[in-house]
Amino acid sequence: MIGLFPMLLAAHAVQDTAMAYGRMYLSAQEVIQRRTLQMAFGQMGPEEVARMIFEKPAAFATSFERAAQATVAGKDPLTVALAAVNPIGQKTQANARRLRRG
Numbered sequence: 001m002i003g004l005f006p007m008l009l010a011a012h013a014v015q016d017t018a019m020a021y022g023r024m025y026l027s028a029q030e031v032i033q034r035r036t037l038q039m040a041f042g043q044m045g046p047e048e049v050a051r052m053i054f055e056k057p058a059a060f061a062t063s064f065e066r067a068a069q070a071t072v073a074g075k076d077p078l079t080v081a082l083a084a085v086n087p088i089g090q091k092t093q094a095n096a097r098r099l100r101r102g
Helices: 005-041 046-072 078-099
Strands: none
Touching: 005 046, 005 078, 046 078
């Protein structure tokens, strides 16, 4: 029989991972909306276009690196998923904050 404490830890890990994915998703949607509006109204400069293109490979490489490190360290799948989504989530949240300021 599985004890209560390991089950609570597992539930907490699921919640942390789901929340991280949710935050990343919402931030990404905000960034997409703001950039689409900038394009529609002709307010997007060449710097933002370049940033929009070149930020993704770096974020995905960092994400892959963190997930690989967690895997090699023998972490559980939820910890690996959390390690993978955190760099992308941080980047999308930073973009959303920057675009909110104008």
